[in-house]
Amino acid sequence: MQMQTWFKSALLATSLLMSTLTYAQTLDRIAAVANDDVITELQLAQRVEAVRQQYRSNPNVLPTDDVLTRQVLDAMILESLQMQLAERGNLVIPEQQVNAAIQSIASRQNMTLDQLLAAVQSSGQSVSDFREQIRREITLNELQQQIVGRQIFISDAEVERFLKSQSGQSLQETEYQLYYKRFDVDQQAEADALVDRLNSGESLLDSPDSRDLGMRTLDQIPSIFRTLVPVLEENEAVLLPRDGVLHLAQLADKTEAASVNIEEYQLRHILIKTDQLFNAESAQALAEDLRQRVLNGESMAELADEYSQDNGSRGRGGELGWATLDNYVESFRDAARSTEEGELSDVFRSPYGFHFLRVEGQRTRDVGTDVLRNQIRNQLSQQRYSEALQRWQSELRAESFVEIRL
Numbered sequence: 359m360q361m362q363t364w365f366k367s368a369l370l371a372t373s374l375l376m377s378t379l380t381y382a383q384t385l386d387r388i389a390a391v392a393n394d395d396v397i398t399e400l401q402l403a404q405r406v407e408a409v410r411q412q413y414r415s416n417p418n419v420l421p422t423d424d425v426l427t428r429q430v431l432d433a434m435i436l437e438s439l440q441m442q443l444a445e446r447g448n449l450v451i452p453e454q455q456v457n458a459a460i461q462s463i464a465s466r467q468n469m470t471l472d473q474l475l476a477a478v479q480s481s482g483q484s485v486s487d488f489r490e491q492i493r494r495e496i497t498l499n500e501l502q503q504q505i506v507g508r509q510i511f512i513s514d515a516e517v518e519r520f521l522k523s524q525s526g527q528s529l530q531e532t533e534y535q536l537y538y539k540r541f542d543v544d545q546q547a548e549a550d551a552l553v554d555r556l557n558s559g560e561s562l563l564d565s566p567d568s569r570d571l572g573m574r575t576l577d578q579i580p581s582i583f584r585t586l587v588p589v590l591e592e593n594e595a596v597l598l599p600r601d602g603v604l605h606l607a608q609l610a611d612k613t614e615a616a617s618v619n620i621e622e623y624q625l626r627h628i629l630i631k632t633d634q635l636f637n638a639e640s641a642q643a644l645a646e647d648l649r650q651r652v653l654n655g656e657s658m659a660e661l662a663d664e665y666s667q668d669n670g671s672r673g674r675g676g677e678l679g680w681a682t683l684d685n686y687v688e689s690f691r692d693a694a695r696s697t698e699e700g701e702l703s704d705v706f707r708s709p710y711g712f713h714f715l716r717v718e719g720q721r722t723r724d725v726g727t728d729v730l731r732n733q734i735r736n737q738l739s740q741q742r743y744s745e746a747l748q749r750w751q752s753e754l755r756a757e758s759f760v761e762i763r764l
Contacts, residue, residue: 388763389763389764390431392760394442397431406430419636420636421636425637435755436755441497444497451497455496502747505750507743509746510742510746512738517734520734533613534609534612535573535610535612536587536607537607537608537610539562539606540603543604549597549606557595559593573611582600583596587607590609592610593609593610595609619724621722622720622722623681623682623720624719624720626677626678627666628645628676628715630645630665630713641711648714649704659675680721687710689708692706693714700716700718702716
């Protein structure tokens with residue numbers, strides 16, 4: 359009897375052990391192979407669950423389980439391929455850089471470092487895992503900059519072409535205001551004496567028979583003065599003989615070198631992408647829901663930090679800063695132009711997904727051409743970088759060994 363009891367107990371224990379092992383093996387089976395790396399079903403399940411937690415207040419906007427799992431797996435495969443490249447290239451992120459990034463996150467959230475780390479732990483994530491997540495994000499960014507960023511070159515000709523297309527800009531050549539008077543050659547002494555007084559501070563307009571030629575560009579200046587005017591100081595006078603006549607001119611004023619008036623908008627937006635987690639219908643539904651929540655009084659900045667998938671403005675409340683509308687794609691420009699300051703736009707679609715925006719401010723600003731050229735160069739570089747990054751990632755995936763085992 360005791361032998362039978364022991365045997366039954368041993369059989370039950372063995373059965374439970376086998377069930378546990380089978381469950382663990384099921385979760386830890388390989389979901390995909392990406393070159394030299396594998397992604398397990400356990401890792402995939404954890405990432406999918408993290409996505410669900412992020413959207414736990416709006417679960418209905420997520421795609422079906424199968425679609426969500428496949429989309430998350432695709433993202434993990436691309437991440438793995440890039441991390442393998444970084445490892446082969448001995449790309450190591452120093453601890454100081456990780457610390458600085460975490461401190462920056464805390465500052466953007468108006469939190470101390472201790473408060474941020476406490477929030478991380480309260481969410482169920484360990485500090486070490488959080489640091490590793492930040493390290494991976496920095497590594498991916500550094501790798502992309504090294505491989506894709508060095509391919510980006512913006513020529514001066516491209517900057518000039520874009521400069522001419524700026525909405526609202528007005529370029530002006532330097533203009534000069536001259537006072538003018540003429541003397542006969544036998545009035546040389548009188549003319550010389552007047553030049554001395556003018557260079558001491560008098561105005562030529564106080565002298566009889568003088569006239570104001572008005573503001574003129576250099577090619578509109580009388581040819582006799584054209585080579586001298588650009589080097590004259592304000593109120594400086596010059597006397598030149600030509601064709602039996604003495605010509606006297608005094609530089610009264612001049613504009614500064616070329617200026618540009620640009621119209622700038624300060625915008626805040628929320629973006630829901632359609633290429634990562636949602637199909638078009640789900641992304642639009644979430645964007646519409648978030649817009650209504652803002653209209654109902656919720657903070658757009660807080661919702662942007664929680665939901666927006668624009669990495670450039672997430673963490674800054676969706677704030678895009680002051681910029682010309684030429685910075686944005688056509689649908690974004692149209693939405694901004696048709697929205698009154700302080701109002702919300704309707705939900706609209708761009709190549710990146712579904713947005714809505716609020717116009718926080720609008721201004722016309724006069725900027726120097728050098729500053730404007732640098733701004734344009736950076737803008738063109740960012741646009742070209744984004745396009746090149748997508749092409750490179752597609753090529754990396756196509757050239758790699760990837761096997762899906764789900």
